[in-house]
Amino acid sequence: MRTIDHLIAGPAGGGALRMSDVFDPNTGQVQARVSLGTSADLDRAIAAAQAAQPGWAATNPQRRARVMFKFKELVEANMDSLAHLLSSEHGKVIADSKGDIQRGLEVIEFACGIPHVLKGEYTQGAGPGIDVYSMRQPLGIGAGITPFNFPAMIPLWMSGVAIACGNAFLLKPSERDPSVPVRLAELMLEAGLPEGILQVVHGDKEMVDAILDHPAISAVSFVGSSDIAHYVYRRGVEAGKRVQAMGGAKNHGIVMPDADLDQVVADLSGAAFGSAGERCMALPVVVPVGDKTADALREKLLPAIRSLRVGVSTDNDAHYGPVVNAAHRQRVENWIQTGVDEGAELVVDGRGFQLQGHEEGFFIGPSLFDRVTPEMQSYKEEIFGPVLQIVRAPDFETALRLPSEHQYGNGVAIFTRNGHAAREFAARVNVGMVGINVPIPVPVAYHSFGGWKRSAFGDVNQHGMEGVRFWTKVKTVTQRWPDGSALPGGSEDGGPSRIQDAFVIPTMG
């Protein structure tokens, strides 16, 4: 069976003591085993990073950017094989895997502009003869701990910016789909990145704790579920590190009475069920304003949901594939049962779905709940599966309060033709990323990504200028140069006595 090992520069370590199974969610079979690393593995990676990082930081930013350009070309050339590998471990359909990789590459495109971004600031004459300038310097060694659901995009959010800024970066990807992160790191090396600047260490809590406690790591970027994000944030900060930790989500789509319902239904088909709902920017809650809107929406949603095709990742006509593993499928089905027990109306039940010829695969059919209320546990918590919940709101103010008061605050969307309602909503909603007639408002790479409340701990977002701020520290220099009389070779020993003279004399011969 294939084994997936760490990608650590330098001498090899001993074999792994613990391994974890990597499944193909389409078949339910174990297809590989991944090493679960220890602090000894981390130490080896740190030693390589420490040896390589000063040279990389001293490499001019244009050369660092050239590696990013080359890497982008290599990933594009390998897009098909990367997408297939990704789908085979995650379960998302090939088009979604390509999207996952493409969104990551867009951060690499941003990183290609790093020479411009790192230019710094300068004030001439801040005082008599005094100039002030500030520059952004790399932190040294940074680490990223990433979730299973975007095994290309999220590692590239972090590593692209961290590395372009001159840091060494250690990636600890999800143990559930670790192959694509390793492959991306190999392509980065092929693009000319010096060994030791990007390394991959696999593992579970043991490796995460080793990263959080290691004194040589200055910053940790985490993306995953909220309880673990909060834990990572607390432990990392306690160890004196800079930490950003993105967590779970429960994004709402508000549907105003004037919305184009056909468009909303088309948007929800993708946003609620695409990638089997395993997206932190999925739209699993829809809030129609007024019963008339709710009834009309429900009527249009039903045939749309029934027409969704669940299939294997390589089925080009499938809307979505299996969820990542059997435990997660069970978890999603348990939440559906909780919803039923709490009194929500289960309109479409996706439990017990089996795909013919793939009976062992981790498939779940789409589910729709109506008359979900804010008191229900199944509303309060993230389900992370192909389940859409309708929460009816009598008016705009109630609809605005629902996402604003929810424990999560990642993304939200409003569907309306009314500019004033949209503007009010965007200004007042207590959520980090807002879509206006855009169901999944993931910001483009040169803006930045980050939610509010329990969707993110720490105060700096991912990628864009926020990412550059996270992966660098500012040094500010206040300078005053002596006048000519104090120059070496100045007036005391008969040399040039003024600054102007110091420059003029050599050219006069």
Ligand code: NAD
């Ligand atoms: P997860 O929290 O289970 O795992 C994330 C990472 O933490 C993995 O690398 C894992 O190995 C590690 N980990 C797992 N258990 C740990 C423990 N006890 N201690 C320390 N580390 C541990 O998340 P997941 O299931 O891989 O990903 C799905 C979650 O990620 C969802 O909640 C989703 O909303 C969230 N997510 C958030 C964003 C965002 O930007 N806000 C983006 C993508 C996913």
